[in-house]
Amino acid sequence: MRNLCMKVSYDGTDYCGFQTQPDGSTVQDALEKAIKLLTGEEVKIHASGRTDAGVHARGQVFNFITSSDIPVERWCIALNSRLPQDIIVWEAAEVPLEFHSRRSAKRKTYRYTINANQFPDLFQRRTQFHHPVKLDIAAMAEGLKHLIGTHDFTSFASRHSTKPSHIRTLYEAELVVDDSMCRPGTRDQGLIHIYVTGSGFLQHMVRIIVGTLLEIGKGRKKPGDMPAILEAKDRSKAGPTAVAKGLILWNVEYEAADENNLKSACDLPGFTVK
Amino acid sequence: MRNLCMKVSYDGTDYCGFQTQPDGSTVQDALEKAIKLLTGEEVKIHASGRTDAGVHARGQVFNFITSSDIPVERWCIALNSRLPQDIIVWEAAEVPLEFHSRRSAKRKTYRYTINANQFPDLFQRRTQFHHPVKLDIAAMAEGLKHLIGTHDFTSFASRHSTKPSHIRTLYEAELVVDDSMCRPGTRDQGLIHIYVTGSGFLQHMVRIIVGTLLEIGKGRKKPGDMPAILEAKDRSKAGPTAVAKGLILWNVEYEAADENNLKSACDLPGFTVK
Structure with missing residues (x-):
């Protein structure tokens, strides 16, 4: 065997x-x-x-x-x-x-992509959430940073979650803007890639984080509201669940010994998913 | 009106x-x-x-x-x-x-993409021809250069073409290799983008050019065969017609006055089509 x-x-x-x-x-x-x-x-x-x-x-x-x-x-x-x-x-x-x-598994990384340009990117339409609305992207990045660390993520979990514990650790969280496709003189704001790396994720957790960041981007919540949202342990305090299509399970990491078997697990550039 | x-x-x-x-x-x-x-x-x-x-x-x-x-x-x-x-x-x-x-229209540009990596790029599979075979890419680039200029492209046109003249001008032709997704230590050869800009194109012309370049890449034809293939004005002398999915009508250019109406027609970065 x-x-x-x-x-x-x-x-x-x-x-x-x-x-x-x-x-x-x-x-x-x-x-x-x-x-x-x-x-x-x-x-x-x-x-x-x-x-x-x-x-x-x-x-x-x-x-x-x-x-x-x-x-x-x-x-x-x-x-x-x-x-x-x-x-x-x-x-x-x-x-x-x-x-x-x-x-x-030791660490998992997800990526969520919001296309905040005026028009959808036709050839990436299956993997991007098109959201051509004015966003305060700096505020979104600031809000995201509040989630790094070990927290009870009940506010960011589906109400249907049956896990005995909602405590998870977010090791890294980064918002990266790719403005290479922005057309000068337009309202294009670029592609917003949100990367989160953690010990594990609850049901809908990344999508609820993104939905909450979008509320911050639209000015309906403030970056500084994040600690109180976590503290509340109440799903209704966070934003809506962002649509599934923008989410990609990016990478899973293991102990070094296992990684050696999966030779290029760490350094592999992977496929083009812009 | x-x-x-x-x-x-x-x-x-x-x-x-x-x-x-x-x-x-x-x-x-x-x-x-x-x-x-x-x-x-x-x-x-x-x-x-x-x-x-x-x-x-x-x-x-x-x-x-x-x-x-x-x-x-x-x-x-x-x-x-x-x-x-x-x-x-x-x-x-x-x-x-x-x-x-x-x-x-003054100039049209097409792009054809061959994915010469070992595995297809899942998220670009609709716009790339996956061809994981060892290719002499330098020879392909050399063969392409022979086509620049004004020629009778009968050898590179569908037999069903009904155009009165097969003379066309290729202003620019370039082969660009993107190896950013190649995994070290594998047989990955990168993405091969072939850009051609001309006064106009005959039916299947770009795809037959690519099919002929693939013959060169596989060593079945030589770059120096290109002038004789043009000269023959015989469809059977060129390579097969490459599959449609790898081809994108990239850009169409007009007189400066018209371009001013189509404001960003020249400088527009366009959509991500990797």
């Missing part, structure tokens, strides 16, 4: 999320089906975490136990030829049997 | 080309329908040229005569709200009545 770990990108537009569900097709279903077509085995894959319907991944990680002796370097191409075009496996490694994509 | 000129981007994946056809939906149909929804008028739009099924546009230009008195600055948003998500009008100007998008 071998434990194989893989990195996968997917365009979540046409899926009901990552995890297998009673109704609707999921990324997990597609991956397990492709593995069965290749090996004949009915495997259950374990991912670093689920992603919601419409959310994308650049570097989702999953692992599974297999008795197949197909060499590890053949797996990506063999699976991709059996997968739909909106899912691509781009790294495969054999890892110790005790490795588990979710339990072994 | 006013003559309105507009710039439009479209994702050609789901269209049977630009121009209205007996069967299948086209970009022209969608634009004319949106104009009718807005103004009630049945107009016929004139584009800078047709694009084939599956070919995209960043800066296609079209114009039409209207009796509508809607202010010019309102048109983009008004049309976009009546267009499907894969078509975006992003510039509108009133131009002299004698302006015609095709007849007044």
Whole structure:
């Protein structure tokens, strides 16, 4: 028996999320089906975490136990030829049997992209939330900084969350503006990329953070309101949940020993997702 | 009566080309329908040229005569709200009545993108031809240079071309490699963008140029074969027609006076199409 770990990108537009569900097709279903077509085995894959319907991944990680002796370097191409075009496996490694994509994960990074230019970017429309409204971007960046650290994120979690604890640690949070596509003399404000890296994320947490930052950007909340929103532990104090399409699971990091198996897990530039 | 000129981007994946056809939906149909929804008028739009099924546009230009008195600055948003998500009008100007998008055009630029990395770029899969085969890219660039100038491009035109003359002028032709996404230690060769700017292009001309460059890249033809291929005026001497999805009508240029109406036609950075 071998434990194989893989990195996968997917365009979540046409899926009901990552995890297998009673109704609707999921990324997990597609991956397990492709593995069965290749090996004949009915495997259950374990991912670093689920992603919601419409959310994308650049570097989702999953692992599974297999008795197949197909060499590890053949797996990506063999699976991709059996997968739909909106899912691509781009790294495969054999890892110790005790490795588990979710339990072994140390840090996860998500990216959310708001296109604050006047017109949507046609070719990136599946991965950007177009929001052509005047925003105070500096205030948004300031608000985001208040979330760094270890907090009870109940205010930023779905009311349907069933986790016993809502305490999570946000290690890094950064707002990056790409104004390279702004047309001079227009109201274009650029692409706003919000990167958050943490120990783990609650259901809808990144999207509620972004929805709250948008309230700050529009002047309805102030950056300094963030500590009180956290303190309240009340979902109604935060902003709305931003739409799924702007969210990408960017990267998952593991212990150095595991990273060595997933050779380029850290330094990999990944795919162009502007 | 006013003559309105507009710039439009479209994702050609789901269209049977630009121009209205007996069967299948086209970009022209969608634009004319949106104009009718807005103004009630049945107009016929004139584009800078047709694009084939599956070919995209960043800066296609079209114009039409209207009796509508809607202010010019309102048109983009008004049309976009009546267009499907894969078509975006992003510039509108009133131009002299004698302006015609095709007849007044001075230069057209197309871009073709080959993804020569090991894995496709998931989020750009609609606009890149994935070709993970070892290529002699320097030879391809050298072959391309032989096409600059005024030539009879019969060898690089569809056999179905009905144009009375196949003489065209290629003003500029450039091959640009973007290796920013290459993963170290892999066979990734980068994104190969081929830009061609000319007085006009014959049916399939850019795609046959790219198909011939791919033959050179694979060593089946030599860069120095290009003059003889031109000279032969025989379609069978050139390479195959590259797939449509990698091709984007990048930009159309007009006389300075017309460009002033289309304010930012030259300096506009346009949309992210990596």
